[in-house]
Amino acid sequence: HSRKQLNRKNPEDVVRRYTEKIKTAPDEDCTICMERLATASGYEGVLSYKGIKPELVGKLGKCGHMYHLLCLVAMYKNGNKDGSLQCPTCKAIYGEKTGTQPPGKMEYHVIPHSLPGCSDTKTIRIVYDIPAGIQTTEHPNPGKKYSARGFPRHCYLPDNEKSRKVLKLLIMAWDRRLIFTIGTSSTTGETDTVVWNEIHHKTEFGSNLTGHGYPDPNYLDNVMRELAAQGIGEDNLKD
Known part of the structure; x- marks a missing residue:
């Protein structure tokens, strides 16, 4: 249990928390890597995560937009890694977005x-x-x-x-x-x-x-x- 709390900002845990896996990918582009959802993520080989195969596709829970899971991980790693995820298409926020404001x-x-x-x-x-x-x-x-x-x-x-x-x-x-x-x-x-x-x-x-x-x-x-x-x-x- 304590390990889970420590890792709640793990990129793969965050992405899994807000997405559901899609068995058959629709015939459209992943707007993060611009490859087809039915093929492997454009981040294949650049990023590898245990258990996240480059062809896995996830659907965000609230808004329903779909991306390669690996692409969402890459996007999360580029952000400020606060445990939240923002849909790049409609800007819906999953979790609680926090910033980097210094103390005051x-x-x-x-x-x-x-x-x-x-x-x-x-x-x-x-x-x-x-x-x-x-x-x-x-x-x-x-x-x-x-x-x-x-x-x-x-x-x-x-x-x-x-x-x-x-x-x-x-x-x-x-x-x-x-x-x-x-x-x-x-x-x-x-x-x-x-x-x-x-x-x-x-x-x-x-x-x-x-x-x-x-x-x-x-x-x-x-x-x-x-x-x-x-x-x-x-x-x-x-x-």
């Missing part, structure tokens, strides 16, 4: 001011603070320092029911280490630095000079879509 803290509170376009509500201010540090094996350059510019970073949501839901989802994204990552800054070009990771935040409180402010009537819907793409949706919200 997230705080939030209500301030008695209104955002532009939200005149009748107070404002939720989120404060993210991440210090500089040393990269680990999950980061681009393990052992090398990373910088953390512009922290603490302040972000804003109008204090309404929908935003409070978004806040709960952002807390979950923070706990799963998905809000920041280490990479190259798109604004300064600096490498090995803490950057935002595909979940947009509003960092401007007053007039919208940067495009990262309000009014923006679509923002809450957009950020909920971005969170859902990271595997964090309303169905995750347990009170």
